[in-house]
Structure formats: C-alpha cells, structure tokens
Ligand code: SF4
C-alpha cells in the first residue's frame with residue numbers, strides 16, 4: 001500500500017482536547033471486570049459451597065469429578081466461559097480500551113507507536129478461534145438449562161423457590177448473550193451472499209435475523225449475564241453455607 | 251446579541267496557532283456557519299472545505315472539541331453557553347492549511363480493492379433481503395471521519411498496512427453483494443490489514459451516516475477471513491463433505 005502520510009502539525013500537540021469525562025467509561029469497565037475476576041477466581045479455587053440438594057452453581061457446572069484431579073472441579077469447566085468471554089468481540093473492545101488503553105477513548109491519543117500489531121500476531125491472533133469457544137460455550141449453556149430444570153425437583157417432588165427463579169433468569173440472560181454472538185451470527189447465515197436463493201438459505205436468513213436482533217444488544221446481554229452468573233453463584237454459596245435459605249414458594 | 255467563542259487552528263503543518271474568534275449566534279447555527287462568518291467578516295483567508303451544507307457531501311470534516319465531526323451537522327446549541335469550542339483539522343491526514351487536509355491517500359487505497367465482479371450478464375433481479383446489508387454500506391458519504399478517528403491510522407500510523415474502516419465498509423458491500431463472485435479475503439488479511447483493527451468501535455461512534463461499521467461490516471469480514479484462513483476444522487469437514 002502507499003506510504004505513511006500521518007499528520008504531525010502544531011494543530012495536534014496534546015493527546016486530546018476533549019472536555020467530557022471520556023475516562024469514566026473505561027475506568028468503570030475496568031473496575032467491573034476486575035471485581036468479577038477477583039470474585040470468580042476466589043470461587044473457582046474455594047472448592048466448597050457450590051452444591052446443595054438439587055442446586056448446583058453455574059461456576060461448577062457441568063460437574064466433572066475425575067479420580068486423579070485433586071483441585072477444584074470448577075477449573076475443568078471455567079476455562080470454557082472464560083475463553084469465550086475473553087475472545088468475545090464485545091469484551092475485546094472493552095478490555096482493549098480499559099486495560100490496554102489502545103485507545104482509551106475515541107480521539108484520545110495514547111502514545112501510539114508503530115510497533116502496534118493489533119490482532120495480526122501472537123497472542124491476539126488467537127482471537128480468531130472465538131467460534132470454537134462458542135461451540136463449547138453453547139453446550140455449557142444447554143447444560144445450565146438442565147440444571148435450572150433439575151432445581152425444580154427435590155427427591156422426586158416438584159418444588160419452586162426464588163433460587164430456582166434466579167437460576168432460570170440467569171440461563172435466559174446467558175442464552176441471550178451466547179446466541180447473540182457475532183461468530184454465531186456469521187455461521188448461522190451471515191456468511192451467505194444470497195439469502196433468497198434456496199429453501200435452506202431462506203430458513204438461515206430467518207435465524208440470522210433473530211440472532212442479529214440479539215446481537216444488536218450484545219453489550220447489554222454481556223453485562224447482564226456477567227452479573228447474573230456471579231449473583232446465582234453467590235446465592236447458591238450462601239444457601240450451601242447455611243447463611244441464606246433458597247426461599248421455597250411451594 | 252449572544253456570542254460564541256471559537257478557538258480555530260490557523261496555519262499549516264509546519265507553523266500555526268489557535269486563534270480565538272467571537273461570533274454572533276443565530277438560531278439553528280452550525281459550526282460551519284460560524285467559520286463562514288469568520289471568513290466573511292474577520293479573517294478572509296481562513297481555509298475551509300465544504301460543498302453541500304447538508305451533511306451529504308462529506309467535505310467539511312474537522313475535529314470539534316476533539317471529536318471528528320461534520321462541521322455542517324454540528325449545531326452550536328449542543329454546547330454549553332460559555333463553552334469555548336475548539337476546531338481543529340483532521341489529524342490523520344497531511345494538513346494543507348487551517349482546516350483543510352489532503353485526503354488523497356484514501357483514493358489510493360480504494361484503487362486496490364477488486365471492484366464488483368459478476369458472471370451474470372442478464373438483467374438483474376435482486377430481492378430486498380439480499381441487498382439490505384449492502385444498502386447500509388452504500389450510505390457512506392466518504393467524509394473519512396472514521397479513518398481520522400481510527401487509532402490504527404491516527405496513533406499508530408499504519409497507513410502502509412491498513413486500509414481503514416471506510417474501505418472495510420466498501421469491501422463488505424462488495425463481498426456481501428448477491429451478484430458478486432470475487433473473493434477479497436486474501437486482500438483483507440494481507441494488504442487491507444483487517445487484523446490491525448481491534449474492533450474498538452470509534453469508527454462507528456463518529457460515522458455521520460450511522461453505519462454500524464464495526465458490527466455489520468468489519469466483524470462479518472473478520473469472520474469471513476477466519477473461514478478462509480483460521481478454521482482448520484471447518485476446512486477439513488468441508489473437504490470430507492465434498493468427496
Ligand atoms: S473498530 Fe477497527 S477500524 Fe474502527 S476505529 Fe476501531 S480499530 Fe479502527
């Protein structure tokens with residue numbers, strides 16, 4: 001391509017002339033992520049209070065118990081949602097801005113430098129594997145639906161509690177996040193150039209339209225499901241430790 | 251009469267300074283009106299490029315209080331009463347004078363994109379659902395605000411390696427066109443440098459045509475590049491299926 005033509009004139013001597021609180025968004029996002037990561041790491045290693053009767057924490061589901069594995073079973077599962085979120089197009093935007101400050105906000109200089117490689121080299125080139133994480137994360141979400149339904153039965157009897165309701169709300173939010181994924185949007189129909197050409201592509205178009213609707217609010221679902229998954233785990237932890245009750249309705 | 255204070259860059263790329271102007275405010279006034287007032291009444295030699303004054307030609311791009319904007323679409327009543335408004339030229343392109351930059355680099359980039367290629371020579375019948383995505387991209391007015399704000403060009407100076415959001419939008423419009431048969435994924439991965447985009451969405455934030463540049467053009471293109479270069483399992487399965 002053509003040579004660099006970047007402007008280095010006295011018209012732009014400061015990093016930005018923006019006067020609004022442009023730092024507020026990246027700072028709050030960094031705070032939100034950091035709190036979640038601290039809580040999730042603590043819970044993954046706590047290896048306790050994750051199950052009580054028919055309730056199982058989403059951090060430990062599916063529960064994988066292996067003879068030789070002496071550590072927390074959460075570690076065997078959590079790498080899937082962690083990898084899924086770490087490679088998610090929304091979270092990438094958020095942490096490139098909040099943690100890497102590249103850029104911290106629009107039109108705000110950050111020291112730049114021509115050594116920038118973006119997602120062209122290791123490790124960030126691995127972001128391209130996002131769709132593989134999607135496949136695995138989708139299976140985990142389906143499993144969480146099973147957990148939510150299992151929570152409705154105790155010793156063969158139907159029961160309903162606020163904790164079950166929390167589990168259902170959580171799995172709905174997680175599904176809206178997972179199935180609004182950009183990679184899924186592509187795989188399910190976005191990759192086609194002609195939607196009307198065949199019967200199959202017409203059906204794919206319908207699914208693509210639905211996924212696009214979820215995708216429009218992907219950031220919203222990303223945050224809502226992050227809160228709900230932490231809250232669901234917290235509630236189950238409190239019930240398992242005896243601090244709270246599941247609040248049975250019937 | 252109420253007045254607005256503007257700090258406008260005056261100079262070229264070697265020498266210049268911000269000059270303060272006071273301009274009387276009229277109802278519905280935009281930044282471009284204020285610059286025209288300065289040109290007509292205070293400093294006749296202030297350089298500004300404009301054409302339509304209707305946010306459709308993409309000529310009057312500048313940075314208003316640090317935000318890449320069309321001067322003809324930025325109303326004065328958007329700002330606080332006593333606010334001093336800073337007007338700068340675009341940062342990403344070489345400055346010619348005052349608010350005018352040389353955006354010709356963009357036209358060079360454009361020449362490297364394979365144009366619409368179709369084997370269908372008959373009369374085209376295209377259904378709305380097949381062209382909807384492309385129509386969004388055709389709204390582009392080539393104001394190059396997205397190119398200006400993109401940190402890959404603006405801060406990292408990757409003009410030699412990255413086509414920039416405007417041209418990813420154009421490429422998306424061609425790639426998703428129902429009649430197009432060319433593939434541009436190799437171009438995107440190599441010369442177009444789509445991997446340099448870290449999807450931080452500033453292009454989308456500034457686009458005056460409200461094109462969802464990142465979500466609807468760049469990310470779908472990134473996924474098409476993944477199909478062709480980073481998904482060995484899908485390739486393997488496709489190979490099996492073909493036999
Ligand atoms: S999303 Fe990509 S193309 Fe758009 S401004 Fe950010 S880095 Fe540049």
Ligand code: SF4
Pocket residue numbers: 308389390391392393394395396397415416419456457458459460461463
């Ligand atoms: S995509 Fe939007 S911001 Fe970029 S050149 Fe076109 S109209 Fe301007």
Ligand code: FES
Pocket residue numbers: 084087088089090091130134177178180181182183184218
């Ligand atoms: S893009 Fe966010 S989950 Fe795939």
Ligand code: FES
Pocket residue numbers: 299300301302303304305306307308309310311320321322323
């Ligand atoms: S003058 Fe045409 S877009 Fe502003």
